[in-house]
Amino acid sequence: MAMTTSKNPHAFFRPYIRAVYPAAADGHAASSAPEAGRDAVFVSLAGLRAWAEETGISLRAAMIDLLAENIWPERFRRNFGLFSAAEMARLLQSRALVLGCGGLGGHVTELLARSGVGRIRLVDNDVFDESNLNRQRFCSERALGRPKAQTTREALADIAAHVEAEALPVAADEHNLAELVAGMDLALDCLDSITAKTALEQAALAAGVPFVHGSVLRDEGFCYANSGPAARLKELYPSGVDRQEEAMGRREGISALAPASVACLMVRLGLNILLGRSPDSPLLHLDLSVPELERFSWSDKA
Amino acid sequence: MKLTVKLSTTLRDCVPGYEPEAGLQVDMPEGGTVAQLAQHLGLPLQDIKIVMVNGRQHKVDDLLRDGDRVAYFPAVGGG
Numbered sequence: 001m002a003m004t005t006s007k008n009p010h011a012f013f014r015p016y017i018r019a020v021y022p023a024a025a026d027g028h029a030a031s032s033a034p035e036a037g038r039d040a041v042f043v044s045l046a047g048l049r050a051w052a053e054e055t056g057i058s059l060r061a062a063m064i065d066l067l068a069e070n071i072w073p074e075r076f077r078r079n080f081g082l083f084s085a086a087e088m089a090r091l092l093q094s095r096a097l098v099l100g101c102g103g104l105g106g107h108v109t110e111l112l113a114r115s116g117v118g119r120i121r122l123v124d125n126d127v128f129d130e131s132n133l134n135r136q137r138f139c140s141e142r143a144l145g146r147p148k149a150q151t152t153r154e155a156l157a158d159i160a161a162h163v164e165a166e167a168l169p170v171a172a173d174e175h176n177l178a179e180l181v182a183g184m185d186l187a188l189d190c191l192d193s194i195t196a197k198t199a200l201e202q203a204a205l206a207a208g209v210p211f212v213h214g215s216v217l218r219d220e221g222f223c224y225a226n227s228g229p230a231a232r233l234k235e236l237y238p239s240g241v242d243r244q245e246e247a248m249g250r251r252e253g254i255s256a257l258a259p260a261s262v263a264c265l266m267v268r269l270g271l272n273i274l275l276g277r278s279p280d281s282p283l284l285h286l287d288l289s290v291p292e293l294e295r296f297s298w299s300d301k302a
Numbered sequence: 303m304k305l306t307v308k309l310s311t312t313l314r315d316c317v318p319g320y321e322p323e324a325g326l327q328v329d330m331p332e333g334g335t336v337a338q339l340a341q342h343l344g345l346p347l348q349d350i351k352i353v354m355v356n357g358r359q360h361k362v363d364d365l366l367r368d369g370d371r372v373a374y375f376p377a378v379g380g381g
Contacts, residue, residue: 100381103380104381105381189381190381191381192379192380192381193379193381194377197379214381215378215379215380215381216378216380216381217310217311217312217376217377217378217380218311218312219311220310220311220378222378236351236352236359237351237377241377245377246377246379249377249379249380250380252311252312252380254380258380259381285373287310287322289322290322290323292323294357295357296354296357296358297357297358298359299358299359
């Protein structure tokens with residue numbers, strides 16, 4: 001453990017403890033995990049800030065160090081039981097690319113940050129428009145006309161100041177995709193054109209970055225996880241979608257529900273990748289008009 | 303042959319009264335294809351981008367069999 005001070009964190013955090021969950025007595029946690037056999041201690045944000053300042057490291061780095069001692073940020077207390085301390089630390093170290101900060105991207109960003117993902121690169125060259133108000137998480141009346149990536153980053157700073165967030169107000173295209181995916185642990189496709197989505201999947205897989213697709217229309221949506229090597233959007237849309245068809249698609253309705261729910265599924269798939277639980281998924285089709293969720297198999301999978 | 307057909311999003315506009323949960327029950331002569339079924343239902347072929355038969359992607363000229371469950375999708379590209 002890279003604790004940069006000789007201070008005992010357990011003594012330091014005594015005034016900042018919000019809850020203590022005793023170590024499982026039944027051997028449930030008797031694994032090789034570093035937190036096994038130790039009480040889980042949940043400490044306040046004020047305490048974490050004080051510790052980070054004292055030790056001269058970032059809030060995020062402090063959270064990662066302390067999780068090795070089974071000292072959890074109180075903000076993640078309700079993540080307890082869903083993720084181990086080691087998994088929480090892994091999420092805090094992970095880098096996610098969110099391409100598109102509209103309907104899917106806003107919800108995806110919020111859910112990644114609240115789940116614990118520690119580094120997020122936001123890309124969008126658009127500004128919020130009144131017609132976005134029915135479905136886009138960070139579109140508010142006050143935000144109309146403001147850049148989506150920057151507004152989303154500001155919202156993120158308000159929700160989770162420890163997250164290392166970058167906002168890039170650029171249009172993703174074949175020229176910069178390789179640069180945008182470089183160094184990422186995960187690329188989440190929240191773009192609004194099949195052509196751009198297809199290019200992102202190819203760029204991500206070429207760079208060895210796992211890809212999570214999401215798309216919505218009316219009350220429905222698709223998503224899947226793909227760690228390669230086969231690019232699935234090319235397979236789904238073998239003849240592609242032309243410019244006119246893309247333009248027609250942008251005039252179609254998209255409900256408030258579809259992006260929010262597809263974003264949940266995308267983040268689930270993304271967390272599964274980041275935690276090494278599952279690198280791929282079938283194609284999931286969510287129809288909120290019923291509602292129902294259907295799985296489709298890929299041609300080369302059982 | 304008897305087929306179950308599910309339509310996605312904008313393709314539902316082509317079949318008035320379409321019920322998303324039940325889909326459509328269609329009776330068709332043996333030997334029909336995915337494209338012939340679409341024509342029979344009045345779905346514009348150029349708008350159909352993805353076809354799933356019994357949970358797997360198929361091409362428009364693939365033959366259908368009795369009991370097949372067919373789902374038609376347009377381009378779903380919104381973000």
